[in-house]
Amino acid sequence: xxxxxxxxxxxxxxxxxxxxxxxxxxxxxxxxxxxxxxxxxxxxxxxxxxxxxxxxxxxxxxxxxxxxxxxxxxxxxxxxxxxxxxxxxxxxxxxxxxxxxxxxxxxxxxxxxxxxxxxxxxxxxxxxxxxxxxxxxxxxxxxxxxxxxxxxxxxxxxxxxxxxxxxxxxxxxxxxxxxxxxxxxxxxxxxxxxxxxxxxxxxxxxxxxxxxxxxxxxxxxxxxxxxxxxxxxxxxxxxxxxxxxxxxxxxxxxxxxxxxxxxxxxxxxxxxxxxxxxxxxxxxxxxxxxxxxxxxxxxxxxxxxxxxxxxxxxxxxxxxxxxxxxxxxxxxxxxxxxxxxxxxxxxxxxxxxxxxxxxxxxxxxxxxxxxxxxxxxxxxxxxxxxxxxxxxxxxxxxxxxxxxxxxxxxxxxxxxxxxxxx
Amino acid sequence: xxxxxxxxxxxxxxxxxxxxxxxxxxxxxxxxxxxxxxxxxxxxxxxxxxxxxxxxxxxxxxxxxxxxxxxxxxxxxxxxxxxxxxxxxxxxxxxxxxxxxxxxxxxxxxxxxxxxxxxxxxxxxxxxxxxxxxxxxxxxxxxxxxxxxxxxxxxxxxxxxxxxxxxxxxxxxxxxxxxxxxxxxxxxxxxxxxxxxxxxxxxxxxxxxxxxxxxxxxxxxxxxxxxxxxxxxxxxxxxxxxxxxxxxxxxxxxxxxxxxxxxxxxxxxxxxxxxxxxxxxxxxxxxxxxxxxxxxxxxxxxxxxxxxxxxxxxxxxxxxxxxxxxxxxxxxxxxxxxxxxxxxxxxxxxxxxxxxxxxxxxxxxxxxxxxxxxxxxxxxxxxxxxxxxxxxxxxxxxxxxxxxxxxxxxxxxxxxxxxx
Numbered sequence: 001x002x003x004x005x006x007x008x009x010x011x012x013x014x015x016x017x018x019x020x021x022x023x024x025x026x027x028x029x030x031x032x033x034x035x036x037x038x039x040x041x042x043x044x045x046x047x048x049x050x051x052x053x054x055x056x057x058x059x060x061x062x063x064x065x066x067x068x069x070x071x072x073x074x075x076x077x078x079x080x081x082x083x084x085x086x087x088x089x090x091x092x093x094x095x096x097x098x099x100x101x102x103x104x105x106x107x108x109x110x111x112x113x114x115x116x117x118x119x120x121x122x123x124x125x126x127x128x129x130x131x132x133x134x135x136x137x138x139x140x141x142x143x144x145x146x147x148x149x150x151x152x153x154x155x156x157x158x159x160x161x162x163x164x165x166x167x168x169x170x171x172x173x174x175x176x177x178x179x180x181x182x183x184x185x186x187x188x189x190x191x192x193x194x195x196x197x198x199x200x201x202x203x204x205x206x207x208x209x210x211x212x213x214x215x216x217x218x219x220x221x222x223x224x225x226x227x228x229x230x231x232x233x234x235x236x237x238x239x240x241x242x243x244x245x246x247x248x249x250x251x252x253x254x255x256x257x258x259x260x261x262x263x264x265x266x267x268x269x270x271x272x273x274x275x276x277x278x279x280x281x282x283x284x285x286x287x288x289x290x291x292x293x294x295x296x297x298x299x300x301x302x303x304x305x306x307x308x309x310x311x312x313x314x315x316x317x318x319x320x321x322x323x324x325x326x327x328x329x330x331x332x333x334x335x336x337x338x339x340x341x342x343x344x345x346x347x348x349x350x351x352x353x354x355x356x357x358x359x360x361x362x363x364x365x366x367x368x369x370x371x372x373x374x375x376x377x378x379x380x381x382x383x384x385x386x387x388x389x390x391x392x393x394x395x396x397x398x399x400x401x402x403x404x405x406x407x408x409x410x411x412x413x414x415x416x417x418x419x420x421x422x
Numbered sequence: 423x424x425x426x427x428x429x430x431x432x433x434x435x436x437x438x439x440x441x442x443x444x445x446x447x448x449x450x451x452x453x454x455x456x457x458x459x460x461x462x463x464x465x466x467x468x469x470x471x472x473x474x475x476x477x478x479x480x481x482x483x484x485x486x487x488x489x490x491x492x493x494x495x496x497x498x499x500x501x502x503x504x505x506x507x508x509x510x511x512x513x514x515x516x517x518x519x520x521x522x523x524x525x526x527x528x529x530x531x532x533x534x535x536x537x538x539x540x541x542x543x544x545x546x547x548x549x550x551x552x553x554x555x556x557x558x559x560x561x562x563x564x565x566x567x568x569x570x571x572x573x574x575x576x577x578x579x580x581x582x583x584x585x586x587x588x589x590x591x592x593x594x595x596x597x598x599x600x601x602x603x604x605x606x607x608x609x610x611x612x613x614x615x616x617x618x619x620x621x622x623x624x625x626x627x628x629x630x631x632x633x634x635x636x637x638x639x640x641x642x643x644x645x646x647x648x649x650x651x652x653x654x655x656x657x658x659x660x661x662x663x664x665x666x667x668x669x670x671x672x673x674x675x676x677x678x679x680x681x682x683x684x685x686x687x688x689x690x691x692x693x694x695x696x697x698x699x700x701x702x703x704x705x706x707x708x709x710x711x712x713x714x715x716x717x718x719x720x721x722x723x724x725x726x727x728x729x730x731x732x733x734x735x736x737x738x739x740x741x742x743x744x745x746x747x748x749x750x751x752x753x754x755x756x757x758x759x760x761x762x763x764x765x766x767x768x769x770x771x772x773x774x775x776x777x778x779x780x781x782x783x784x785x786x787x788x789x790x791x792x793x794x795x796x797x798x799x800x801x802x803x804x805x806x807x808x809x810x811x812x813x814x815x816x817x818x819x820x821x822x823x824x825x826x827x828x829x830x831x832x833x834x835x836x837x838x839x840x841x842x
Binding site: 179371 | 428429431432433434451455472473474475477487488490491551556557559560561562563565566567568570571572573574575576577579580581582583584592594595596597598599600601602603606607608610611612613614615617618619620621622624625626628629630631632633634635636637638639641642643644645646647648649650651652653654656657658660661662663664665666668674675677683684685687748752755756757758759760761762763764765766767768771772773775776778779787791792793794795796797798799800801802805
């Protein structure tokens, strides 16, 4: 360690520069994690259809602005805090030259263009490693670039369907799959992408080697399909759905039950006889809770349809949080189906832990951003990252990046702007 | 590690896994990146050994696929961490560790915090990660939780389920998509935290203490739900097989000729409309999308025209099997996919070529089973893998304890005393 009086570093990725060519949610979630851990993440964006991050225009939007609305999406702001932003026209050779100069001075490249786009620009890994041999290049695509699907295209829902996750969610046939009500695999693949880069950075520190990582959203979904594919190999039977029931154990009741109010629900998961007796007590010991068919786990599991019907009748008039408190005081696992409004306004735990982080944005003011779900000693993990702010507006850091990192003069920067390159 | 995959030597070092099933996925991922994972699971074995499916009819804890899925490549020591006499072997194993993962209800984990403080004082390089339902403090920190209740409280379920009735009334429950997703999400965040701490340790020589909350982890994983409320004050409404939204959107799931589904994701753009019309023509499906009357309808009532177009997509889907429609749609550049069963990907040459699955022997079956082990390649081969399957309970007692200086006689004495 060099001798100096500077404070001990606390950001794990101090000195790591990440060029972020990602869009929508999966790639940007990966770079969000890297920014939280202290990397200098630079988003590279442009105004045309191919390069523009469509998320910049996605609802919810903050009212006002000049009409193009590129800097007013709440979703974009939540997914991209802590990052720097530049504009760069990659469709022009001069733009690609600047991009290569950035790569020469960076540690990591993350991109999620459709497979093949970077090769068409002659910016694939084999080209870029000539410029920067230690480069860690993470590419995220729906199915994965290598293999037999290289022209296939995907968004989160596509990958969820192919992986099996859509099929596995919901009530059994004849009900259709419920699937996921959002792009779960945009989140998960982002987390995986961050893990792969963090592991590759650790390896690079030890060995000096860079690498190319071709991550697949669909494979992430397959990885998250639990034991389904194994069970199918074992039994020869196709994977089916189980609603909210516990397929792997005799836990019953195990589901979501209606409560007082409109579309209010509580989940209850009884894992043993003690919890079953406590549930009966909390409900005021109605006769059916003493039905001998429900006296033990296998009986409850065998009569789960009837059990669910009776329990739903008993929860229907209860207040959901009050019932949760009463069940929890008897150590019965129970949790309210919290809506976004509940988590934002009511959830005392998220408040206590400082889950929402208020961050300034250069155009729309200060907004709460979802935080990182762990507290650390010795280590700074903050979603505002190095710039200490929410998402960048288009081209917000052109001056910083082109002047201070690439060493261009004001005249050169002005000319690049005029030539529609930055 | 003998397995030859790009990142399987990335994290050389030792991870000690203590506690419940909440941390098993995190330790599994660290193992897939090359760490040696020593699992201290107690004499009764991990809870997940009692979760099915089982490969034998007797529900033998040695034959749980649930356990084997989440414990590939690990080494099992049946050390009873709560036994007073376990302190000496525990300290010795832990003092050689790079990372300790401890998970479960807060009270159980909190009982070991004093011990961890002492271990970290003796070994400042040690990284400790606790994974508990709500973190180590706060008004809800002692609530009893499961995967289901976490997906409820964290907001996932409020976005997943089925359309309401035409009158706008929800008559079906919100859905917790299976399985173990709360622990998957928490595990991914734990590994992000731990690998970040390993990187920091390269700079400072010091480890870190990480207090991870499963509830917060799940909460971060609901995409547009919180921003929609925070910015617009609106609560997204769940819908069948597609994104929850502020207002109703058109369906994505289409029933195909073979009784399966295709997810026909659409932006409703001009290119998509053109190629869907082409596909109807190619499949010989009767339609009127090229007639003057349809073109007039588009002008007169775009919304009625969309409903009609939507109906034609149903017709297209009903004319062929899901896999055929998937490949035909992709050939036209549509973002569509067959709604597969997870196991159907085992037969797909694409995922075979990428090495997404790795076989592990199951002597009780006389054949191997193929496990998902990797989500990425290096351009050709998978980047993560395991060099063996899941351990039998206490399989590595002798190997690990003798490695850390205990004699054979001492290991036997631990056994007799009920320490292992």
